[in-house]
Amino acid sequence: MVALGLTLIYGVLNQINFAHADFVTVGAFTAFFTATRFATKVLGLPDAGAYLLSMFAALGAGALLGLAVNAAVFAPLRDRGDELRPLIATIGVSVLLENAQLALFGPIPYQFDSPFSRQTLRIGRIFFSGQSLLVVAVSAAAIAALYGFMRFTFLGKALRAVAQDRETAGLMGINPNLLIALTIVIASALAGMAGALLGPVLVLSPFAGASVIVKAFAIVIIGGFGNMQGTILAGILVGVIEAFTVQYLGSGLIDLVVFVMLLVMLALRPTGLIAERKEENV
Amino acid sequence: MIERLTARRAWLGVAVVIVAALPWLLDTSYWRGILVLCAMNVLLALSLNLVIGYTGQLNLGQSAFFGIGAYVSTILIKGYGWNFWLAAVAAVGAAGLLGLALAAFAVRLRGHYLAIASLGFAVITYQVLVNWENVTQGVRGIYGIMPPFSHPAALFYLVAGIAVLVYVLIDNLVRSPVGDTLRAIREDEVSAASLGINRALWKAFAFGVGAAIAGLAGCFYPGFVGTLVPDAFAIVESFTMMAMVIVGGMGTMIGPVVGAIVLTFLPELLRGFGELRLMIYGLALTLVVLFVPGGIVQAWTKLKARIS
Amino acid sequence: MNALLRATCLSKSFGGVRAVQNVSIAVPEKSIFALIGPNGAGKSTLLNLLSGIYQPDAGSLHFEERNLIGLPAHRRVRLGIARTFQKIRLFKQLTLLENVLAGFHIHQDAPFWKYLVYGNAGRFREEARSLLAFVGLEARSGERAGALPYGQQRMLEIARALATRPRLFMLDEPAAGLNAAEVDFLLKRLEQIGRQDITVVVVEHNMDLVMNVAHRVFVMDHGEPLFEGTPREVRHNPAVIAAYLGGEFAP
Numbered sequence: 098m099v100a101l102g103l104t105l106i107y108g109v110l111n112q113i114n115f116a117h118a119d120f121v122t123v124g125a126f127t128a129f130f131t132a133t134r135f136a137t138k139v140l141g142l143p144d145a146g147a148y149l150l151s152m153f154a155a156l157g158a159g160a161l162l163g164l165a166v167n168a169a170v171f172a173p174l175r176d177r178g179d180e181l182r183p184l185i186a187t188i189g190v191s192v193l194l195e196n197a198q199l200a201l202f203g204p205i206p207y208q209f210d211s212p213f214s215r216q217t218l219r220i221g222r223i224f225f226s227g228q229s230l231l232v233v234a235v236s237a238a239a240i241a242a243l244y245g246f247m248r249f250t251f252l253g254k255a256l257r258a259v260a261q262d263r264e265t266a267g268l269m270g271i272n273p274n275l276l277i278a279l280t281i282v283i284a285s286a287l288a289g290m291a292g293a294l295l296g297p298v299l300v301l302s303p304f305a306g307a308s309v310i311v312k313a314f315a316i317v318i319i320g321g322f323g324n325m326q327g328t329i330l331a332g333i334l335v336g337v338i339e340a341f342t343v344q345y346l347g348s349g350l351i352d353l354v355v356f357v358m359l360l361v362m363l364a365l366r367p368t369g370l371i372a373e374r375k376e377e378n379v
Numbered sequence: 380m381i382e383r384l385t386a387r388r389a390w391l392g393v394a395v396v397i398v399a400a401l402p403w404l405l406d407t408s409y410w411r412g413i414l415v416l417c418a419m420n421v422l423l424a425l426s427l428n429l430v431i432g433y434t435g436q437l438n439l440g441q442s443a444f445f446g447i448g449a450y451v452s453t454i455l456i457k458g459y460g461w462n463f464w465l466a467a468v469a470a471v472g473a474a475g476l477l478g479l480a481l482a483a484f485a486v487r488l489r490g491h492y493l494a495i496a497s498l499g500f501a502v503i504t505y506q507v508l509v510n511w512e513n514v515t516q517g518v519r520g521i522y523g524i525m526p527p528f529s530h531p532a533a534l535f536y537l538v539a540g541i542a543v544l545v546y547v548l549i550d551n552l553v554r555s556p557v558g559d560t561l562r563a564i565r566e567d568e569v570s571a572a573s574l575g576i577n578r579a580l581w582k583a584f585a586f587g588v589g590a591a592i593a594g595l596a597g598c599f600y601p602g603f604v605g606t607l608v609p610d611a612f613a614i615v616e617s618f619t620m621m622a623m624v625i626v627g628g629m630g631t632m633i634g635p636v637v638g639a640i641v642l643t644f645l646p647e648l649l650r651g652f653g654e655l656r657l658m659i660y661g662l663a664l665t666l667v668v669l670f671v672p673g674g675i676v677q678a679w680t681k682l683k684a685r686i687s
Numbered sequence: 688m689n690a691l692l693r694a695t696c697l698s699k700s701f702g703g704v705r706a707v708q709n710v711s712i713a714v715p716e717k718s719i720f721a722l723i724g725p726n727g728a729g730k731s732t733l734l735n736l737l738s739g740i741y742q743p744d745a746g747s748l749h750f751e752e753r754n755l756i757g758l759p760a761h762r763r764v765r766l767g768i769a770r771t772f773q774k775i776r777l778f779k780q781l782t783l784l785e786n787v788l789a790g791f792h793i794h795q796d797a798p799f800w801k802y803l804v805y806g807n808a809g810r811f812r813e814e815a816r817s818l819l820a821f822v823g824l825e826a827r828s829g830e831r832a833g834a835l836p837y838g839q840q841r842m843l844e845i846a847r848a849l850a851t852r853p854r855l856f857m858l859d860e861p862a863a864g865l866n867a868a869e870v871d872f873l874l875k876r877l878e879q880i881g882r883q884d885i886t887v888v889v890v891e892h893n894m895d896l897v898m899n900v901a902h903r904v905f906v907m908d909h910g911e912p913l914f915e916g917t918p919r920e921v922r923h924n925p926a927v928i929a930a931y932l933g934g935e936f937a938p
Contacts, residue, residue, distance in 0.1 A: 185621065185625060185664065185668045189622070189660075189661050189662070189663075189664030189665030189666075189667075189668060193658055193661030193662050193664075193665060353503060353506040353507070353510065356499045356502045356503045356506070357503060359495070359496075359499045360484075360496060360499050360500065360503065363484065363488060363492060363495070363496045363499070364483075364484065364487070548803050550806070551802060551803055551804065551805065551806035552802055552803055552806075554806040555801075555802035555805075555806050556788070556791070556792065556795040556797075556802065557799075557802050559785065559788050559789045559792070560789065560792055562778065562780075562781060562785075562789070563778055563781075563789040563792070566777075566778035566779060566780060566781060567776045567777070567778060569740070569772070569776060570772060570776035570777070570778075570844075571789070572740075572759075572760045572761045573738065573760060573761075573764065573769070573770055573771075573772070573776075573848070574761075574764060574769075574789060574790050574792050574793075574847070574848070574850075574851055575761050575762075575764030575765055575792050575793035575851055576761055576789075576792050577761050577762075578761070
């Protein structure tokens with residue numbers, strides 16, 4: 098169940114990033130900002146309030162970092178028409194971020210307790226930790242809000258237009274660069290918040306992001322790059338499969354199973370569950 | 380043509396002399412260890428460059444082949460009492476075969492999809508190494524591994540010698556019509572096919588050979604370090620290899636060598652090795668991709684042009 | 688007349704769109720054969736079927752009695768079929784000479800170990816240079832292909848394809864984007880190629896361009912065959928004129 102909430106948020110998040118998206122960087126963001134939360138806690142607010150505040154801090158920090166990276170790295174590379182370079186640049190940034198955090202915070206994991214992690218709730222015969230429920234709840238809310246935004250607001254539609262055909266959108270008076278920046282900001286903010294939610298659940302170290310991000314990738318691929326419904330669907334699917342794997346095979350094999358799924362998917366149907374047609378014109 | 384061949388042989392001679400002299404110039408066992416590491420990195424960078432630089436296939440999974448080479452050889456030596464050299468041959472073969480498996484994906488996938496597939500490949504391999512405890516001892520690791528030669532200088536000569544040999548062979552290959560073929564695939568697959576190039580075959584070749592060389596480097600690694608744990612072959616190793624290739628100059632022969640040397644020695648020369656090593660890699664990679672995509676080789680060429 | 692390439696009732700659909708339907712075509716040996724039709728007629732698709740980029744849904748295809756169905760594109764090159772593309776697909780980072788040298792791929796027959804030990808076997812450099820000279824590019828052979836102006840890029844593509852020493856040479860809209868002088872140069876080259884006993888198939892949507900060069904013309908419209916005949920017959924055929932009306936041509 099926890100996995101479900103987790104994967105959902107990453108699924109949606111990643112796909113919003115356009116063609117040459119952040120990859121590992123997102124994971125790095127969250128790791129970074131979960132650590133920030135730690136610092137916030139030092140303030141003398143009541144526990145629940147502090148945690149809430151920290152979530153917002155994470156969100157904001159995520160947004161800021163996304164903006165910065167976009168300006169420094171993505172924007173200058175965007176129109177060079179090269180697939181490889183932005184991808185490598187994101188790899189570089191992620192390695193940089195991850196190790197900067199390592200240098201700042203050290204490799205020993207932090208214990209991050211949120212006020213909810215100690216509460217448990219019982220539904221039927223299953224015990225849920227309060228934190229897990231919070232994760233699911235917030236993820237679901239965020240996803241719903243995002244979905245609504247993309248579908249029903251003007252900005253959301255503009256974003257989708259830019260995703261489909263950047264030039265034409267530009268011709269129609271939409272400023273693509275601004276929107277791309279906006280998208281990255283939203284995506285990064287979500288990542289930051291996810292980090293806040295997950296901090297108590299996962300072991301908190303600079304490497305925490307890595308394990309999550311690779312799984313997020315799997316979800317995006319399985320669902321189909323750039324496809325919201327597909328990603329949501331895939332997120333659910335992966336979450337369920339993960340839960341079963343933990344149940345029957347033991348938690349060590351989770352990653353393995355998910356990745357085998359990924360490879361199978363790529364071998365058979367690279368465009369994902371809900372494919373977006375792209376014919377190559379010869 | 381004749382002059383070029385003689386010039387190349389001359390440079391080769393110079394390189395051999397330098398390599399031979401190095402262990403005497405850096406004669407503490409610490410620095411000799413770094414030299415061995417450097418030679419291994421050169422091999423790894425060359426292997427990756429063949430796939431990414433010359434054939435244009437986005438391969439993020441090279442760490443898998445490095446790991447297979449290390450584990451297969453070690454398990455054969457420690458578990459079954461094989462002789463080092465035979466075990467190395469087997470390990471290289473295993474890595475090569477695995478490379479062919481990845482090539483199967485490369486035939487159908489392009490760009491990002493291939494990148495992710497190769498990443499997935501590496502993750503799966505890593506997970507297998509971690510979880511298949513009966514065979515690999517998982518995270519507990521395998522201890523007490525002896526290198527084929529215990530004297531660090533001797534080990535360096537072995538690895539460096541192999542690196543030089545591999546360099547010469549690949550250099551020849553790349554200057555030959557094989558190089559033309561690989562680069563055609565890199566530049567435009569569809570028109571390459573229209574010239575009669577069997578893409579599947581040549582991609583398999585590139586991946587297979589690249590994987591085999593990485594596996595070869597892997598054979599020396601456990602002996603050098605003494606213990607073998609899966610963490611040495613995590614995904615981040617793929618990224619460091621990529622950093623070496625790109626920072627040095629992707630798609631050239633000398634680029635990966637320079638990149639490997641620079642990125643091996645740089646963290647040593649700057650104080651605060653350890654955590655900073657990877658940070659330097661990340662920073663270097665990002666800066667190079669942003670400003671000098673052709674790496675050090677390109678910067679050097681531009682510099683020479685400015686001077687003359 | 689010997690048909691070098693013979694297609695019978697070829698059909699190909701994409702999704703619901705019938706790009707090519709029931710096309711039968713026989714390309715006579717050692718001729719210059721034009722394939723024309725208005726935009727969207729399915730000419731490029733047909734060319735892709737002939738060269739092996741697509742496999743047909745139905746129909747048969749033979750090259751000199753050899754069945755081509757199922758044979759992938761790169762194998763067809765070994766039989767002697769070469770082509771160029773509508774959208775120029777050069778190896779932009781390589782030099783002109785390197786581009787043409789790549790075209791000799793199927794003729795490289797040295798044993799593999801020789802490449803490992805000796806490196807370059809420069810057998811085809813001379814021939815590559817003469818091909819470049821044929822298209823007027825020898826002086827620039829050391830330059831990067833991406834640096835060439837558009838018209839010259841087209842000619843380079845032709846030189847490169849000729850390196851495969853084809854018996855059948857197919858060009859997809861080679862004149863697109865060329866100015867009048869370049870078109871003239873192109874057409875003269877095509878004639879020369881034809882005189883070397885290479886069968887040429889040219890896909891063009893501009894009728895006038897090929898009329899002076901082609902021996903036989905096949906007209907398509909909406910994926911189906913419309914008419915076939917000599918250039919003169921085609922030019923005066925009312926159905927062909929009607930198909931092009933609203934386009935650029937006067938009868």
